[in-house]
Amino acid sequence: MRKVSLVEFSVNHPKLIVSLAIIFTLAFATQIPKMKTDTNPKNMLPATSDVRVWNDEVEKTFSLYEDMIVVGIVNENGILNKESLGKIIRITDEILKINGVAWRDVNSFPTITNVSAEAGVLKVAPLMTDVPQTDEEINALRKTLFENPLFVNRIISRDSKTTAIYVPLEKGANGKEIADRMREIVNKEGGSESYYIAGDPVARDTFGADMFKLMAVFSPISGMIMFLAIYLMFRNLSLSISMMTVAMISITWSVGLLIGLGFPIHIMSSMSPVFLMAIATDSIHIFNEYYFRYREKKNKKLAILETMEAVSRPVRYTALATAAGFAVLLLMHIIPVKVFGGLVAFGTIVLRLLSFSFLPAILTFIKEEKIEKAAAREDIGLSRSARLLKALGGFGAQKPKATVLVSLVLVIVAIIGTTKINVNNNMVEWFKYDSEVRTADRVMNQALGGTSLGYLVATAEEADFIKTPEAMRYIEALQRHLEKLSVVGKTVSVVDIVKRVSKVLHDDDPQYEVVPKTQEEIGQYLFMFSMSAKPSDLDNLVDYPFQKANIWVQLKTWDAQAMREINKSVDEFKKNHPISMELKPAGIAYFNLVWNDEVLYDMLRGFILALIVVFVILVFNFRSVKWAILGSIPLLFTILLIYGGLGFIGKDFDMPISVLSCLSLGMAVDFAIHFISRFKQRIVDSLQPVFSGQSPAPCTPNSELITESLLWTAARPGKGIMRNAVLFASAFSVMMFASLTPYITVGAFIVSMMMLSSILTIIYVPALITLMKDWLFKKNAITQNQI
Template sequence: MKALDLLSSLVVKGRYAIIVIVVLAFLLASYNTQNIQMNQGYETYFSKDYKEYQQYTLFSKKFGGGVASIFVFIKGDDVVNYETFDFALKLGREISKVDGIGRVKSPAHTVVNVLGYLPADENKLKEIAYEYGAFYIPKKSLMLMEFEVTADESQYNRIAKEVEERIAELNPPPGVTVEATGNPMIRYQIEESIGQSMRVMGGVAVLLMVITLVVVFRGVVEHKKYLLLPLLVSILTATLAFGLMPLLGIPLTEVTNAIAPILIGLSIEYAAQFMGRYEEERRKGLSVVEASVISIKSVGLALSLAMITTVIGFLSMVFSGVPALGWFGIVSAIGLVIAYLLSITLLPAIMLTTDRSERKRREEEGVPLTERLLDTASLLSARHYKIVLLATLIITSASYFGYSKVPLQTDFMKYVPQDLPAMRKFNELQSLVGSQDRIIAVFQIDSFDPDTIKEFEELASYVLNSEQNIIDYSSLGKILKMQFGSIPETSYELEKELARIGDDRVSSYLSGSSYAIYFTVAPMDWLEFRDLYERVTREIKFYGSDSPFFLTGDVVLKMFVADIIVNGQNKMTLASFALVFMLLLFVYRSPRKAIVPIIPITVVILVNGGLMYVLGYSRTLVTASLNSLTIGLGIDFSIHVMERYFEERRRGLSPERAVEITITNIGKPILTSGLTMAGGFAAMLASPFPIMSDFGVVSLMAILLSLLAALTVVPAFLVFTDNLNKTEKVKSGEEA
């Protein structure tokens, strides 16, 4: 309390300095937001010391083209003709000039490789094309071209942009269209969507905040010129937080682009709580200075606890092990600290500077709907607390089943906007050619000769025949057998045939002392794949190869992301609960006061999980943070209710009356902050990213449930424990 006394004194004396400092900080932050970098992909999901990610990175550097490809769709009425094939060859030459593009595969290139030229006789062209390149002609109206990408992920955007430019420079034959897809193209288009998504969500969040403040908060502030002050705080908060991102080295990703609407929604809570208490004190006839000082002191403790617990919830995301979630948590936590400081410094400074009018006591002009709802909540919680607690227990128990059954979504392609041109083509590609998921076995070899290739061919065949979920494999030995009929017997012959295959193709399988085999796997969920991954590891060891090896590939990393989601969620949840409980216990020195805010949040987490299961939502990288986020956000409401309840009890009011006064006086600010907070998350529904829009829905449910629990379960539990203590005291008195 001494700190709050000192702060209130500083605010009264330094009101003008505070305003000037905030304005300067806002201008600097606005300028610095131009330096925010964008990032995406596996490096935002895995820490650099994660072993499996290191193996994937090592494989990417060594083999390059085995990691990603760009697919070009050439469509027309009938593309298997000389003119279209000649265009494909020209397109291949142009795109091959892009630094980072390796081998080109297409039916046109296959025909040239077989015959040495492109035949003008279209019957002969069709015969060779369908015999040797049928995979790249899934139907006569479509030809596929595959360009292997040899550069690492950091070059994908540049490569994709250059590929688009070179496609645009060439004029296809009449009636023929050309479009590109593949991981680099998708990443490039995703990055463009991230900035657009953030602007859309930010705009929607501001609009929802304005609507909520006008509808709900107008009953709290008497002078409408102050109606949007909480929104000012939230916009300042978001800008200052984003301005710090470049200084902290935090990029904008699919996850961190949601920070703006979230901060806009969360920041209003602190401002709404201060403004609610300030207006309450002014209506009592107190001066601006008195009302400001009392508001800072009375709301300051609750706001401090609410801020710290929410910060703990966000910072617990660091325990997830996912860099993108850690960045999200850090920037959000910093933003909340900024919002807290602005609410108890800038807002009173503005009021001290501009508020010159008197407040009038409200005259009864009918009871608004919100007040009737709050009165109902207070009566229900105070007088029928046993029914409230029993109903809560039943609902929570039923929800636990659903919470434990919520599925996981580890397909990153489902996280991104499905209407991106490259994404639509990617989905079409999958429907045409089937599964492209591959487990890549990378072996360390001491020497490379025909015997080595034969040994690995036998191993690959053994694994293929042992596992029904492995549908094919690709290896250097298999290419040699397909192209030349057999594997050479001597090293001299091997070198000659590898030269005929081409270095760019060989490098996909052989790099220095590393040899790769690509196993194509059937589509399956992550649990089934984890079993397959473990079985393949055992099969290779059982076969008896002496070469050290590891398994990698996109689908392998997706499996480890699923593990991170599950384990990370558990770590974040336990860390949040433990840290929040210890904080409350330290502050209140009372197990009862420490446990009260945690009970409704536990209920909310389980009930929200049950709703996710019923409504068909999945856990993703982002929704994995929902538990710790709910603990951090939802506990705010409970703390505000509990603080005011104990304040009224210290005045001598009965538990029932204390609940009624508490809900009546702070219910509307809590309702305002809860609805504005919900509005911030609801703004994510406007995001084109499914991962963000789904997160918006489940977060919205969690906030509304937290709000409901704070206004019903918390007061009911407080009355229950107070009456229980009273009964125990009476019994102990009788026994004495």
């Protein structure tokens, strides 16, 4: 066995092994200062993906900005007064000066294009260049605002309490820095107004900054908690230190490698240190067994070698299963998930390598009396936890039918729960309910047309078609149709401009606020408008040859589902109103939908793949399909219970959950591997005398032996399993206190998964073995070779 020889080598040359580990670690550590983060949700999919290519094209055709920050100003007594209006002008002025702001296209009271008629003079000019001084002037402004549908719900709320400044950003600008500067600006103004800063770039870049903070704060805290937990379990400082050292080494290697290869840190990989620390606890089985063995043998080196002999197989296979669970993620489409999978898979392999080299080497440095002191506490008969575990396993072994019946009921309940699962992603909900970002988003969505933006691009077969009354009326009808949806706050299209110009040209007669009858009229109105308006006013809505029109659809929620509703509604409209124009969704809201679907599809694929991989590993490990099936039952049961729970709580099935589903298979199966391997070995060890002197002979263990072995397994390796689970859970429990919901989700998911799967393994594996012993131990079922 090569692994054992590596162990032997390490035990014989501990100093060399430790020095090598230090050198490698330092080499990888040099890469870490180059770290970059990437929280742009666009980068979840590759730049060459259809949706991104299409969105880029749309942005280019209509001179759109990728990013927009919305500054909301709310005055409970109404915004239309001298003071508030003065503030709007001053704030807008300051915002125009911020670096990274595309100032030429900022829309606010002082900059937005207004088409109006005053005393027979047609005016296309910014809405408000100076603060109105008299009541008449303010009333005139109020009238202008509310009679123009391009303003209502966009820059003024219906109750006139809220206004918004729309600030597009230049490519590559840092949303958080700009938002911070905006906060300074509005804080200087103060007063009775409240200010809100919302929009995708703020959410994304704030998330990035928070992620960095969380990574820096939570990883060490998780580490400390684990350190403490290990110490409480074994009362041995050097042991806790060596285990944490192993975790640190693997984190440094894998994160160093990732950064060295030029990858940025994404949301998922920012959690990788906690994952690796938790996975490192698998070596608890080594320590667990080592202390038992040392008590029996009283020889340090011999105990190490024997321990490694006993646990090497399960430890190797659990590592393989864990690594495979993460490696499956490499086959996904979502880039951060891929990177995360590769990162943790590599880290897991490093961990295992260290388990067979660095750890044994370290064990040789621990003083004998310290081990003796610690080992004294490890007694199956005396230890309270071991007795409890024995009772748990005993319950399963002695009342197998009742146990299985209970589980069947639970399965049914869980299945009902899973039907309630809602697949959704919502970037803004990655922040907590009362966080600044989410509050701003909520306030703006309540008052105005909505902060999430989708586009519908209408493409005609020939140029100038958009200028026909037919196309205009079609688009208008489509807008009214979409506005019936509760998720749609506002729609804007070139038709709104044409109607506005028509009305204004006809002395503000509302009768003329309609689509004109001829193409010439429409063309001339648009030309008139473009004679004085900002180029972007028209460019954002129609392409140059007037072959394409862009309908803006403001959504009141960032739910990916909202865009699906719109697509459905558009399809329905198309069916009832055929026209030679193609309608295609675009924009960030559309991207979120595509990405959401991609996550679901990926998850399904990944989950099935992980299931197959884990099963194959089990088959290899147990060299038996039957035992592999047995080993996967507690795992599947755990996942089903968690999904059922998700359905009942109403938590959206989002990206972090779907990723966790795949990799949790690889982690949760560990317990079954340990339990079954050690149980079978125990049987063989007990039968050893029978085999002695002969070549492996056929043999079937009797019921008493099975029950006795199950109890032993539940108590001794079972303790290792529980320790592992508790350590794992304690590392992740910290995440539940994070300020970002994906971390909370991950924390809660892992904690419940670890606790459930360890307990289920200890209860259900004995119950199932007892029930199915005839099937599992058929004649000639167990031989020495099989283990």
